[in-house]
Amino acid sequence: MKKKDIFISLAIIGAAALTLWVCLRTKGHVRIDAGGADAELQVQNGWFARATITSGEGPPEVGARVYNARRLSISTKQNGQTWQIECLGPWGNLSRIKVKNNETTELRLGPPFLVRPGISRRGSDVSIDYTIIGQAGEHYQSFATKDGGAMRGAKINIVDEAGNVLNSGRFEYG
DSSP states (O other), X not given: OHHHXXXXXXXXXXXXXXXXXXXXXXXXXXXXXXXXXXXXXXXXXXXXEEEEEEOSSSOOEEESSEEEEEEXXXXXXXXXXXXEEEEOSOOGGGSSEEOOTTOEEEEEOSSSXXXXXXXXXXXXXXXXXXXXXXXTSOEEOXXXXXXXXXXXXXXXXXXXXXXXXXXXXXXXXX
């Protein structure tokens, strides 16, 4: 009776190991459309399954599973200078990226960006800020780097309905 139980246990363990091996071998591809910019997306599934996906010539092969975005960097060259902006979340449609076996998952992210203003009032002070949102609903940091150096605050013009500039200035961080 004991030998029979041992063989049954070994068969169950073997079937589980074979199933796990087959699941881990399944692969899919991820193609990134970043609106003409270069993108590098870091994704993670649980503790061990991590991948870095870049836009480029061909879609990279990754394990077929559901990933969560962790970090996204968009860069582009303009007039000989490299501009870069990063996203650390919230992720919008990139919060769950499902890669299926032998299929290519298409991700549209990054530019063209939507810049959404935010206005708050505290007493007589009015604060104006902005949120940069990509195609997939991902929220970027409100600053960019140019050739690796941080950029100063963005310029702002406040205009009336006729297009006359009422006031102008720069955003200040802090």
